[in-house]
Amino acid sequence: MQRLRRAGPVQSGSSRVLKRMLRRYTRDGYIDCVSRLREQVPGIALTTDIIVGFPGETDSDFLETCSLVEEVGYDDAYTFKYSPREGTPARSGPWCSVRTGRAWHRRALTGR
Numbered sequence: 001m002q003r004l005r006r007a008g009p010v011q012s013g014s015s016r017v018l019k020r021m022l023r024r025y026t027r028d029g030y031i032d033c034v035s036r037l038r039e040q041v042p043g044i045a046l047t048t049d050i051i052v053g054f055p056g057e058t059d060s061d062f063l064e065t066c067s068l069v070e071e072v073g074y075d076d077a078y079t080f081k082y083s084p085r086e087g088t089p090a091r092s093g094p095w096c097s098v099r100t101g102r103a104w105h106r107r108a109l110t111g112r
Contacts, residue, residue, distance in 0.1 A: 046073075053081050
């Protein structure tokens with residue numbers, strides 16, 4: 001079996017947000033990894049974690065996450081609203097204000 005790069009939880013479907021999260025992958029790279037996993041391991045069950053309302057996330061970024069969730073077709077997903085943590089770049093960056101009213105985003109992803 002060809003060695004595949006490790007795929008962890010996606011956390012966001014927006015490459016712009018992933019970059020702000022200091023992740024070393026993009027949306028397209030993640031989708032490519034999932035495709036290769038499915039080729040190598042037919043029937044694999046995939047789960048993920050998603051953070052909603054990361055500082056600077058726009059409605060467009062959120063819709064990219066929704067479309068990624070639909071495209072990948074996860075077996076389960078754990079969604080969390082962003083919560084600031086001391087000492088992290090997101091807490092002190094120029095975009096550090098957290099938008100309120102993101103509960104509908106979480107409901108849109110989970111159906112709850």
